Amino acid sequence: xxxxxxxxELDELQEDILKMGTKVETIIYESLxxxxxxxxxxxxxxxxxxxxxxxxxxxxEKKCLTMLALQAPLAGDLRVVGTALKLITDLERMAxxxxxxxxxxxxxxxxxxxxxxxxxxxxxxxxxGMLRDALWAFTNRDAMVAMKVIRQDDxxxxxxxxxxxxxxxxxxxxxxxxxxxxxxxFVAHRLERIADHATNLGxxxxxxxxGVRKPLRASGVNPV
Amino acid sequence: MFASDVAVVPREGEYKIKTVDLSLNYGATTALKRIxxxxxxxxxxxxxxxxxxxxxxxxxxxxxxxxxxxAARFKGQxxxxxxxxxxxxxxxxxxxxxxxxxxxxxxxxxxxxxxxVAYGPRIHGMRSKQLLQSKVEEVLRAAALWDEVKxxxxxxxxxxxxxxxxxxxxxxxxxxxxxxxxxxxxASALDPISTAKVExxxxxxxxxxxxxxxxxxxxxxxxxxxxxxxxxxGELVEAGDTEGIFTNPQDxxxxxxxxxxxx
Numbered sequence: 001x002x003x004x005x006x007x008x009e010l011d012e013l014q015e016d017i018l019k020m021g022t023k024v025e026t027i028i029y030e031s032l033x034x035x036x037x038x039x040x041x042x043x044x045x046x047x048x049x050x051x052x053x054x055x056x057x058x059x060x061e062k063k064c065l066t067m068l069a070l071q072a073p074l075a076g077d078l079r080v081v082g083t084a085l086k087l088i089t090d091l092e093r094m095a096x097x098x099x100x101x102x103x104x105x106x107x108x109x110x111x112x113x114x115x116x117x118x119x120x121x122x123x124x125x126x127x128x129g130m131l132r133d134a135l136w137a138f139t140n141r142d143a144m145v146a147m148k149v150i151r152q153d154d155x156x157x158x159x160x161x162x163x164x165x166x167x168x169x170x171x172x173x174x175x176x177x178x179x180x181x182x183x184x185x186f187v188a189h190r191l192e193r194i195a196d197h198a199t200n201l202g203x204x205x206x207x208x209x210x211g212v213r214k215p216l217r218a219s220g221v222n223p224v
Numbered sequence: 225m226f227a228s229d230v231a232v233v234p235r236e237g238e239y240k241i242k243t244v245d246l247s248l249n250y251g252a253t254t255a256l257k258r259i260x261x262x263x264x265x266x267x268x269x270x271x272x273x274x275x276x277x278x279x280x281x282x283x284x285x286x287x288x289x290x291x292x293x294x295a296a297r298f299k300g301q302x303x304x305x306x307x308x309x310x311x312x313x314x315x316x317x318x319x320x321x322x323x324x325x326x327x328x329x330x331x332x333x334x335x336x337x338x339x340x341v342a343y344g345p346r347i348h349g350m351r352s353k354q355l356l357q358s359k360v361e362e363v364l365r366a367a368a369l370w371d372e373v374k375x376x377x378x379x380x381x382x383x384x385x386x387x388x389x390x391x392x393x394x395x396x397x398x399x400x401x402x403x404x405x406x407x408x409x410x411a412s413a414l415d416p417i418s419t420a421k422v423e424x425x426x427x428x429x430x431x432x433x434x435x436x437x438x439x440x441x442x443x444x445x446x447x448x449x450x451x452x453x454x455x456x457x458g459e460l461v462e463a464g465d466t467e468g469i470f471t472n473p474q475d476x477x478x479x480x481x482x483x484x485x486x487x
Contacts, residue, residue, distance in 0.1 A: 003484040072443055074470050074482045211472025 006071045013063060013084055014139060020056045020088060021135040024095045025128050027053065028194060031101035032124040035108075035187060036117050043105035050099035057092040061085065076211075083208035087138070090197040090204075094131070097190040097197075104183045113184075114170060114177050119163045120184065123191040126156050130198035134205055143209040149202030156195035163188040239303070240265040240404060240434040241286055246300035248281055250293065255281040257458045258300065263404075263451075268426060268435040270449035270466065272442060274481065277455040279438045283406050286436065287323035288316055304404075321348065324397035328409040330389035332381035332396075337364075337373050340381045340392055344400040359399055367395035368425050387418020391425060398429075405429065407437040411444065423448050442482055446470045454478045 027049050034042040064085045067073060073081050130149045137145035167181040167188070207213045241263040248256040256278045263269050263286075271279040281290065288309060290296040302309045309319055321344075332340050341360045342350075350356055360377070364370040369391040373384070381392055390410060397405060407426070411419040426435055426448050439445050445452055446466060453463035454473075462475045473479045480486050 006484065074442060074446070075473050075479045077483045078471060 003071070006067070006073070006077070009063075009067060009071070010077065010080060013060070013067070013081070016056070016060050016063070017084055017087055017091075018135055018139065020053065020060065020091050021131060023049070023053055023056070024091045024098070025131050027095050027098040028124055028128050028131070031098040031105075032117070032121050034102055034105040036113075036121065038105065038108065038110040038113075040106055040110065043102040046102040047099050050095050053095040054092060057088045060088045064088075079208045079211060083138075083204045086204045087201055090200045094194045094197045097194045100190050101187050104187050108180060108183060111180065114180050115166075115184075119159050119166070120187055120191065123156055123159045123163070123188065123195070126152060126159070127191055127195040127198055130156075130195060131201065134198055134201035137202065137205045138208070141209045143206050146202045146206040146209065150199050150206070153195050153199040156192060160188050160192040238262075238264050240305065241436075242303045243282075243285075244301045244303070246282070246285065246302060247298070248278075248285060248290065249295075249297045251295040254458050256285070259460045261453055261460055261463055263434060263436055265434050266430065266432075267450040268430045268437060268448055269451045269453065270445035271436065271438045271453050271455060272440075272445050272482075273455035273461075274486075275440075278458040279453075279455045280408055282455065283408055283436060283438050286404070286406055287320050287325060288314075289320075289325065291316065321400045322402055323404040323406060324400065324402035325406045326390070326393050326397055326408070326410045329413050330386055330393050332384070332389050332392055334380070334382060336378045337381045337384070337392060338377040341395050341399050344396060348400055363395040363398040364392075366398055366429065367391045368421065368428070369395055385418070387414050387421055390414060390418065390422055394422075394425060394429075398433075402433065404434045404436065407435060409438055409440060412440065419444070442470075454481065456481070 027046055030042060031046055033039065034046060064081050067081050071077075130152050133145050133152075134149045136142065137149065164185065167185050170177045171181045239262040243259050243261050246256055246259040246261075247254070259278075259282060261282075271283060273279045284290050285298070285302060286304075286309075290298075298310060304319070304323065307314070333343060335343075338360055341363055342356045345356060345359050350359065361370060361374075364373060369388060372388060373379075373392075376383075381389065384392060390413075394405075394410070410426075411422045414422060423444060426437065429435060430450075437445075437449065449466045451463065452466045452469040454461045454469065454475075454477075456477055462469065462473060462478045464474075468474075469478065470482065473482065
């Protein structure tokens with residue numbers, strides 16, 4: 001009954017999740033970079049990259065379902081496979097949001113920004129950090145780090161509120177800012193959602209490690 | 225964690241059977257070490273563990289089948305509806321009527337289907353042909369076998385398929401109106417369809433009977449039982465809600481066993 005073959009399949013699954021997570025982290029970083037630099041070529045490449053991440057999700061999902069059908073995992077192993085299925089959904093959604101940010105870069109079409117980007121990159125950096133920590137917690141079975149990820153969501157939410165107020169002021173001051181400010185607001189919202197998905201990752205990893213699934217934060221009410 | 229420290233799950237008063245510090249030796253070999261386990265009334269409790277872990281010995285203790293092994297020596301107590309079954313006042317025949325047993329391999333008697341089922345009630349004094357007929361139909365229906373055999377009740381039970389024979393054995397156990405059914409790997413010799421039928425039957429019967437089932441098939445334990453107890457080297461390592469045992473066991477040995485790291 002000792003199942004070495006299954007053990008190596010689980011190791012492979014972990015590697016796949018890490019690869020997907022690393023790609024998602026990169027696309028988040030580059031989406032902000034494309035926006036800050038008005039880099040249309042990079043933005044187009046990122047949109048194509050999102051399709052590749054979608055394919056990764058499908059491949060990992062198939063592996064998980066096959067493992068459930070053929071290996072009937074239980075206890076800790078079941079939680080790893082169940083968590084993997086949830087993680088890839090959140091990772092895929094994070095990449096979608098990053099691709100949406102790249103689409104904003106294309107919509108702005110190289111126009112000068114109405115304000116220097118300060119808080120948006122900070123939001124992106126925080127969200128990426130949450131993603132990195134969630135992946136670390138997943139690999140190292142670390143419930144404490146998973147909890148840290150969950151707590152960090154508040155910082156992103158408060159930055160979002162700040163960006164929202166700032167852009168609102170810019171729109172009130174100058175109506176010609178409305179178009180671009182709305183686009184930047186959209187970016188802030190995408191980043192806030194990315195952090196929410198990173199929080200989900202933290203919650204699922206916490207469950208995977210502890211076996212206890214319980215609400216770890218207040219309901220996801222929009223922070224604004 | 226020693227077995228006596230294990231928290232049994234059903235609330236006090238809901239146990240049909242409860243063992244207290246139950247130990248069992250076969251000569252110099254220790255089969256069970258101080259087992260404290262409550263079996264909830266009207267539930268299916270699964271006993272799991274690797275071969276030789278003591279789960280079948282525990283099962284056989286519950287209706288004193290181990291009495292048949294001369295070298296078997298007990299310590300501790302087994303309460304059935306609050307009565308110590310090892311007390312000298314216990315009528316063992318009556319105990320085994322109330323606590324029936326189904327074995328791994330179907331073992332129909334070499335007689336007709338009808339006579340297999342009527343055997344127990346006859347021994348317990350049922351003589352009326354009409355009553356016997358009605359009892360046979362009742363329990364064959366309860367065992368989900370009636371529709372398949374109603375036209376051939378006088379045929380030999382040995383003509384039935386393995387799955388049908390096992391359901392016949394369950395019907396035979398039910399015919400003496402037991403309160404508890406002990407099942408020792410009842411589906412291990414059956415194909416997947418017959419296994420599914422026996423599992424479905426167990427679930428149906430649990431509404432009326434208390435069932436304790438020994439199984440090596442972890443998925444089967446997960447599918448049909450409400451409580452699961454994990455035995456290892458004669459110890460009760462962990463007992464609890466089946467959902468908890470199979471998704472988040474508290475003892476590393478349970479985790480290692482059910483995830484296939486040993487066994």
